[in-house]
Amino acid sequence: PNGTLITYEEDEMEQALISGIAFNRDxxxxxxxxxxxxxxxxxxxxxxxxxxxxxxxxxxxxxxxxxxxxxxxxxxxxxxxxxxxxxxxxxxxxxxxxxxxxDKIVKISLVGVGMRSHAGIASKMFKALAEEGININMISTSEIKISVVIDEKYLELGVRTLHSAFDLEQELV
CATH class of the missing domain: 3.30.2130.10 (VC0802-like)
Structure with a gap:
């Protein structure tokens, strides 16, 4: 049939896509x-x-x-x-x-698309870290990543926590 097909894609298109977790010890x-x-x-x-x-x-x-x-x-x-x-x-x-x-800090970043426009991503990240007793020292956001600086001793726990919270594979970026 002729005409315009109207669909509801907004939710899908606006969905933030997390591609992985990166960290920097340096x-x-x-x-x-x-x-x-x-x-x-x-x-x-x-x-x-x-x-x-x-x-x-x-x-x-x-x-x-x-x-x-x-x-x-x-x-x-x-x-x-x-x-x-x-x-x-x-x-x-x-x-x-x-x-x-x-110099005993580490930066952990959630990497993906549409990160800044999705407040829910940041709050979910902060909540997951808080539930493990990990204090955030600094926060930075951009359209492609949300980064936090935490104490170096929490690197492994922080990465594992975020992998679990965002259902990511256990493969580090």
């Missing part, structure tokens, strides 16, 4: 605490890091009620000492409270 986290919060502070911190050609991955800035900010970012583990040296100098120049480093 990251370290740096935090500069108690930085006076004013315009240009992010540049004051990241500019000198960029000048050394250190690649930065995830970034978090927390604004405190006392007019200061804490700024946390991740770098490759091999760049940790150089980044710490630069950040310590910057910290002194900015009058920050302290610099903290952590």
């Amino acid at each position: 990251e370290a986290k740096l935090t500069i605490q108690g930085v006076p919060d004013k315009p240009g502070v992010a540049y004051s911190i990241l500019g000198p890091i960029g000048d050394t050609n250190i690649e930065i991955d995830m970034i978090i800035q927390n604004i405190g009620a006392d007019g200061t900010t804490d700024f946390t970012f991740t770098v490759h583990r091999n760049d940790l000492q150089e980044a710490k040296d630069v950040l310590t100098k910057v910290s002194n120049e900015l009058g920050a409270r302290e610099v903290k480093c952590d």
